[in-house]
Amino acid sequence: MARIGILSYHFPPEPAFVPGSLAEELAARGHEVRVLTGFPHHPGGRIYPGWRQHWRYETRSERLTVRRVPRYPTGDASPAARLAGPVSFAGAVALAARGFLAGIDVLHVCQVPAVTLAAAALRRVLGRVPTVLHVQDLWSREESTGDPVGARVAAASRRLYADADAVVVTAWSMRDLVVAAGADPARVRLVLNWTDERIFHPARPSPAARRLVGGDGRCVVMHAGAIGPRQRLDTAVRAAAAVADRMDLVLVGSGVDEPGLRALVADRRVPNVRFLERRSPVEMADLYAAADYQLVAARDLPELRGVVPAKVQAAFSCAAPVVASAAGDTVTIVERARAGLSCPPEDWSALADRFWLAATIPAEARAQMGRRGREAYQRQMSRAAGVDRIERILRDVTVGDVKPPRE
Numbered sequence: 001m002a003r004i005g006i007l008s009y010h011f012p013p014e015p016a017f018v019p020g021s022l023a024e025e026l027a028a029r030g031h032e033v034r035v036l037t038g039f040p041h042h043p044g045g046r047i048y049p050g051w052r053q054h055w056r057y058e059t060r061s062e063r064l065t066v067r068r069v070p071r072y073p074t075g076d077a078s079p080a081a082r083l084a085g086p087v088s089f090a091g092a093v094a095l096a097a098r099g100f101l102a103g104i105d106v107l108h109v110c111q112v113p114a115v116t117l118a119a120a121a122l123r124r125v126l127g128r129v130p131t132v133l134h135v136q137d138l139w140s141r142e143e144s145t146g147d148p149v150g151a152r153v154a155a156a157s158r159r160l161y162a163d164a165d166a167v168v169v170t171a172w173s174m175r176d177l178v179v180a181a182g183a184d185p186a187r188v189r190l191v192l193n194w195t196d197e198r199i200f201h202p203a204r205p206s207p208a209a210r211r212l213v214g215g216d217g218r219c220v221v222m223h224a225g226a227i228g229p230r231q232r233l234d235t236a237v238r239a240a241a242a243v244a245d246r247m248d249l250v251l252v253g254s255g256v257d258e259p260g261l262r263a264l265v266a267d268r269r270v271p272n273v274r275f276l277e278r279r280s281p282v283e284m285a286d287l288y289a290a291a292d293y294q295l296v297a298a299r300d301l302p303e304l305r306g307v308v309p310a311k312v313q314a315a316f317s318c319a320a321p322v323v324a325s326a327a328g329d330t331v332t333i334v335e336r337a338r339a340g341l342s343c344p345p346e347d348w349s350a351l352a353d354r355f356w357l358a359a360t361i362p363a364e365a366r367a368q369m370g371r372r373g374r375e376a377y378q379r380q381m382s383r384a385a386g387v388d389r390i391e392r393i394l395r396d397v398t399v400g401d402v403k404p405p406r407e
Contacts (some may be wrong), residue, residue, distance in 0.1 A: 001029075001030040001031050001032065001396065002031050002032070002105045002106055002395070002398055003031070003032045003034070003103060003104045003105045003106075004026055004031050004032065004033050004034070004104065004105065004106055004107075004108060004393075005034050005035075005036065005065070005101040005104040005106070005107045005108065005129075006019060006022070006023055006035045006036070006107075006108045006109075006110065006116060007033070007035075007036050007037075007093065007107065007108070007109045007118060007119060007122055008034060008035065008036075008037045008039065008115065009086075009089065009109035009110070009112055009115040009118070009262045010037070010038075010040075010042050010110075010112075011023075011037040011038075011040070011066065011068075011113045012040075012196075013034060013040050013048065014040045014041075014042045015042070015189050015281055015310075016042075016197040017042070017194070017195050017310065018110065018136065018193055018194065018386075019037075019110040019140055019309075020196075021194070022108070022386075022387060022390060023035050023064055023072060023111060023198060023384055024064065024067075025177055025383065025387045026125055026387070026390075026391065027061070027062070027063040027064035029387075029391065031063065031064070032063050033063060033064045033065070034067070034100060034101060034104065035064070035065070035066040035067065035156075036067050036069070036093055036096060036097060036122075037066065037067070037068055037069075037091075037112040038068060038069055038070070038071040038089055038099060039051055039053045039057075039068050039069075039070065039071070039073070039377045041073035041367075042346065043253075043254065043255065043278070044254060044278070045073055045074055046073055047073050048163065051108075053068075053070040053071075054070065055069070055070065055314060057069075061320070061344065063344050067096060067100045069089070069092035069093060070074065070088070070092055071085055071088045072084040072085050072087075072088040072089075073085065073091060075230065082327075083152075083294050084116065085114060086113075086115070086116070086117045086153070086255065086338075087116045087124055087299065088119060088276065089113075089114070089115070089117070089118050089136060090117035090120070090121045091121070092116040093118040093121055093122055094121040094122065094124075094125050094325065097122050097125045097126060097312065098125055100128060101122075102124075104129060105130070105398050106129065106130045106131070106132065106394050106397060107122070107126065107129050107130070107131045108131075108132050108205050108267060108390070108394060109122075109133050109134060109162070109379075110134050110136060111133045111134055111135045111136060111137075112136050113137060113138070113153050113157070116153045116156045116157050116160065117152070117153065117156055119133075119156075119276050120156045120159065120160060120363075123160070123163065129166055129258050130165045130397040130398050130399055130400075131163070131164050131166075132164065132165065132166045132167075132390075132393055132394055133160055133161065133164040133166070133168065133396070134168040134170075134191075134390070135167060135168065135169050135178060136193075136307075137307055138157075138174070138177060138178075138303045138306070138307060154181075155246070157181060158181050158182040159163070159182070161178055161181050161182040161183040162182040162184070163213075164183070164189075164190055164210075164399035165185065166185055166187050166393050166396070166397050167183045167185065167188045167189070168188075168189050168190075168191050168390065168393060169188060169189070169190055169191075169306070169327070170190075170191065170192060170193045170307070170308060171190075171192075171306050171307060171308045171329035171331070172190065172306075172329055173305050173306035173328050173329050174306035174329070175188050175190065175306075175309065176306070177302075177303060177306045180192045181253075183366065186366075187273055189389070189393055191312065191386050191389045191390060191393075192308075192313075192380055192381045192386065193308065193309065193313055193383055194381050194382065194383040194385075194386045194387075195313040195314045195315060195317050195381075195383075197317060197382070197383055199282055199284065199285060200284065200288075200313075200314045200318050201285055201318060202285075202289075202318055202319040202374065202382060203285040203288070203289045203318070204289060205256075205286060205287075205289035205290035206286050206290075209283075209286040209287050209289065209290040210285075210290045211378060212276065212287065212290070213250055213276075213287060213290040213291055214250070214274060215248050216292075218246070218248055218272075218359070219247040219248070219292050219293075219355075219358055219359035220247070220248045220249075220250055220290070220291045220292050221240075221247060221248070221249050221250070221291065221292065221293045221294075221323055221355060221358060222249075222250045222251075222252060222287065222288070222290070222291035222293070222294055222295060223236065223249070223250070223251050223253070223294075223295040223297065224240075224252040224253055224256045224279075224284060224287065224311065225252075225253050225254035225309070225310075225311055226253060226254075226298050227251060227253050227254060227256075227257050227258045227261060228255040228256050228257050228302065229256070229257060229299070230236075230297045230298060230299055230300075231255075231257070231297045231299070232297065232345070232346055233257065233261055233297060234257075234260070234261060234264055235297065235325065235345075235346050235347070235348045235351060236251075236295060236297055236325065236348075236351060237249070237261060237264055237265060237268075237270060237273055238348035238349060238352075239274055239348045239349070239351035239352040239354075239355055240270065240273050240352075240355060241268060241270040241272070241273070241320050242348070242349070242352040242355075243352050243355050243356045243359070244270065244271055244272045246355065246356055246359040247272065247355050247356075247358065247359045248255060248272045248273070248274065249272060249273045249274070249295070249355075250273075250274050250275075250276060250291065251273065251274070251275050251276070252276040252277075252278070252279060252287065253276075253278050253301060254276075254277065254278045256274070261275075263276065274315065276308065284314070285318050288314075288318045288320045289318070289320070291320070292321070292358070292366060293320070293321050293322065293323045293340065293341075293358050293366070294311065294314075294315040294318075294320045294321070294322050294323070295322075295323050295324070295325065296309055296311050296312055296315070296322055296323070296324045296334075297324075297325045297326065297345070297346055298325070298326040298327070298330060299345055299346060300327055300344070300345040300346050304314040304326075304327070304328070305327045305328025305329065305330075306328055306329060306347040307328075307329075307330075307353065308329050308330050308333060309326075309330065312324075312330060312333060312334070313381050314374060315339075315373065315375065316337070316339060316373035316374060316376060316377035316381065317377045317381075318370075318374075319367075319370035319371055319373060319374040320370050320373070321339060321340045321341075321366050321369035321370045321373065322339055322340030322341070322369075322373065323340055323341050323342070323351075323355070323358055324340060324342040324343070325342075325343055325344075325345050325346075325351045325354070326342070326351075327344065327345050333376075334373075336376070337356075337372050337373050337375075337376035338369065338375070339359055339369050339370070339372050339373030339376060340369055340379075341357060342354070
């Protein structure tokens with residue numbers, strides 16, 4: 001059994017299902033797992049209530065140890081504030097890693113832009129430890145152009161891609177993006193993400209969830225998650241306003257774009273858009289079941305075409321049909337599974353047409369969409385299948401046996 005180090009910018013109780021469940025499952029399979037992460041602050045940008053940052057914070061269970069280091073908590077803000085979080089995390093990781101990760105056999109990096117500087121620092125501290133980059137997100141060209149934060153992260157990412165023993169991507173199009181950024185094509189592997197299956201599963205809606213979601217018999221489309229520039233939910237608000245007599249749009253969550261969206265709804269007097277505050281993940285299956293569809297929205301950026309939002313796996317696992325306003329692999333997955341409706345991103349009139357069609361589809365046909373999504377999840381995206389593949393990749397890089405992919 002291996003001694004595995006995991007570096008992750010986010011980790012439970014944050015909504016970071018993949019690194020959390022991966023660490024638990026690898027430990028359950030007999031590996032010694034050490035996780036280096038920060039204190040929880042995502043997505044609100046503030047340290048969670050009841051938590052206080054300090055230097056030596058560790059939790060231990062059988063074969064799994066989690067070390068949290070202080071960092072500057074921030075959401076999407078000014079360039080200086082955005083840089084403070086990754087830089088402070090990188091410095092703390094470099095100091096903690098010498099002792100905490102000493103002697104590991106392999107390093108797994110849950111790769112998002114915010115962890116890039118820490119991953120680069122960790123490589124310098126640990127030396128030549130076999131490394132797997134598990135790419136979850138990419139810094140978009142729009143975010144990095146003219147931005148010193150994005151430029152610095154992009155440069156560090158290219159070095160990491162070139163040096164990694166294996167690069168795991170979570171969508172087909174992401175393979176091309178990481179290869180263009182410097183990854184060796186022979187070292188790139190595809191592993192579709194999974195979700196927290198203890199939380200996201202088919203459910204019957206409770207009366208409380210039905211009251212909260214509302215609808216009064218009308219079709220309800222729900223967006224649950226971040227409300228930010230990548231989702232561009234003003235498109236969804238405009239689409240919903242165009243078919244106000246047919247359906248309701250419920251936005252569950254928070255983010256930097258929320259005040260602007262609330263103002264848009266108020267200024268245009270949109271009657272069929274409602275906001276709910278961010279809910280605990282354990283409530284979400286109940287809320288999903290109370291809605292008719294889940295909205296997956298992503299802007300039309302080249303980098304986002306190769307990123308499948310975690311909402312897709314969550315909806316599929318809950319047997320919830322999807323309305324996808326996106327491009328690339330998100331739409332490919334939904335259409336291949338025949339698990340919902342799709343339209344081009346950032347096109348409010350096309351999305352309004354999908355909302356209108358969604359409202360006309362009979363309940364049994366909606367349920368069939370949901371069942372097909374559930375079947376696709378179990379066949380291609382389950383936790384067991386994903387961890388099997390990651391464990392095999394970690395083993396291969398540990399022994400230096402990374403063969404060209406067969407996907």
